[in-house]
Amino acid sequence: MAKTKLMDFDRALELFEPVIGLEVHVELNTKTKMFSSAPNTFGAEPNTNLTPVCLGLPGSLPVVNEQAVRYSLSLGLALGCEIAEVSGFARKNYFYPDMAKNYQISQYDDPIAFDGSVEVELASGRVVHVPIERAHMEEDAGKLTHVGGSTGRIQGAEYSLVDYNRAGVPLVEIVTRPVFGGEADTPEIAAAYVATIRDIVIALGISDARMERGNLRCDANVSLRPRGNEDAGMSVLGTRTETKNVNSLRSVERAVRFEIQRQAQILADGGTITQETRHWHEDTGETSPGRPKSDADDYRYFPEPDLAPLTPSRELIEELRAALPEHPTLRRRRLREEWGFSALEFQDVVNAGLTELIEATVGEGVPPQTARKWWTGEIARIANERSAAPAELITPAQVASVVELVDAGTLNDKLARQVIAGIIDGEGTAAEIVEARGLAIVSDDGALIAAVDAALAEQPEVLAKIRDGKVQAAGAIIGAVMKAMRGQADAARVRELVLERAGSAEG
Ligand SMILES: Nc1ncnc2c1ncn2[C@@H]1O[C@H](COP(=O)(O)OP(=O)(O)OP(=O)(O)O)[C@@H](O)[C@H]1O
Ligand SMILES: [Mg+2]
Ligand SMILES: [Mg+2]
Incomplete structure (x- = not known):
C-alpha cells in the first residue's frame, strides 16, 4: 500500500483548526446482559452465554436490566449530565452478521443522560472541559472472526465465524460535542479524554474498562476548517471522518494526529474530504477508508415496542448522586499534593496502577515517599519478573510491617528487599522471615x-x-x-x- 501523503503537523495547524468529536462505548460489568438473564462474562466458550433474547428468536421478549440502568445513571451523573425524567429505547435497524436480530436496541432522541461536561487534565497541566452531548444505553453486537484472506475483514475472507456471547452486553455510548480550541495538543486531548472516561468508570466500578479487551472503545471523529473561522462555532464545520474502534490511548492520539495531517494535505491540494468511517492500523500507524457515511444514514429508528420507558425516581437519582466517588482528576490532584510527589513521580505511580496501593500503605502509617519507593521499586520489579499484579503479591499492611523494621534499625534497605521477597514467597510475616533467615542487622x-x-x-x-x-x-x-x-x-x-x-x- 502506497504511503499516504501527509502534511507536516505544525504546518497543518498553521493552515487549519482541528475539530474532534469522540464517541466512547463502555461495556458495563453487570452480572447479566442488557435485556436477558444470559451471563455477561468475558472469555466463555463461543455461543454459550446465550438466551433466545440475545438472538432475537421469535417470541422472546427483552427485560431491562436494573443494574445496567443504575450504572448508566451513575455514569451520567459522573459526567455532569442532566438525567432524563423519561427516556425510551428505540430500534436501530441495519443488517450485519454480528447481530442476529437485524436491529440493535439503543436510545435515540431521548437518551438517559445529556448535556454534561468532563474535566480533562493534560500532561502540561492545562485543563480542558470537554462538553458531553449525550450518554445513552444500548446493547453490544456479537463478534466476527474472519478467516483466510489478508484484509482481516469480511470482504475477501474465506469464511467468517460469529460468536454471539457479546450480543446483548450492556453498553453506554458517550458522545461529545465537537471539541474546539485544541491546537498542537488536540491529539493529546483526545487520548486524555478517553483516559479520564476510563478512570471515571473504574472509580464507579461499572466496567472492567480494559481497552485491549474492547470493554472501552473509541470512535474518533476529526475534521479541519480553514483558519479564520475560529469564532464561528458549529456554523462552519469541515467534513468529518470517523475512525472506528480505536482500542488504546496511544492509538487514539496517533489516529487523530494522522487524520489531521492526512486531511490537511488533501485540502491544501484542493481536494475534498469524504465523509466516511475509517479503520486504524496499529502496525502502519495509518487509517484506511471504511464505508461512506452520511449524517442521514437511515436506520429507521422507531420506539422499541417491547420495552416501557425508563422513569427513574428523584430519590434514586439523589441516592446515586450522593454515592458518587470523587472525580478521578480531582482525586489525583489532591493525592499528588498530599503526598508531595513531583509530576513525574506521580505519573509513574498512575501509569503503574499503584495509586490505590500507595494510598493504602500511607494509610498504614508509611511516609508517602517510602511507600512509593517500595511499590515502584522492588515490588514492581518482582511483579514484572513474574508477570503478576503487585496487589496479588503483597498487601499494604505487609509492606508497612517491613518499613517498620527498617525504621526500627532492624533492617537496612538491602535486607528489607530480601524480607519482601520472602513475604511474596509465602515464608511468613516480616518478623518470622527476619528470624528464620537470620537477616537482622548486626548492631553488636x-x-x-x-x-x-x-x-x-x-x-x-x-x-x-x-x-x-x-x-x-x-x-x-x-x-x-x-x-x-x-x-x-x-x-x-x-x-x-x-x-x-x-x-x-x-x-
Ligand atoms: N464536523 C465535525 N468535526 C468533528 N467532529 C464532529 C463533526 N460533526 C460531528 N462531530 C462529532 O462526531 C460525533 C458523532 O457521533 P454521533 O453518535 O452523534 O453520530 P454518528 O457517528 O453519526 O452515529 P453512530 O453512533 O451511528 O456512529 C460527535 O462526537 C460529534 O460531536
Ligand atoms: Mg455514535
Ligand atoms: Mg459514530
Missing part, C-alpha cells in the same frame, strides 16, 4: 569492630590514606566490611567505626 559493635579491624589489616595502603586525611578512601573498607557481614550491618555505623579504628589503630 563487638562483631563490627572485629570485621573493621580485619579489613583495615588486609588493606594497609587504604589505612595509610585514611590516616593522611583522605577520608573518601574509607569506602573500600566499608565495602569490605559490608561484604563480610553479608550486608547485615548499618553502613553509617560501619563508616563511623572505620574512621574511629583507623584513627586509633597502631601503624
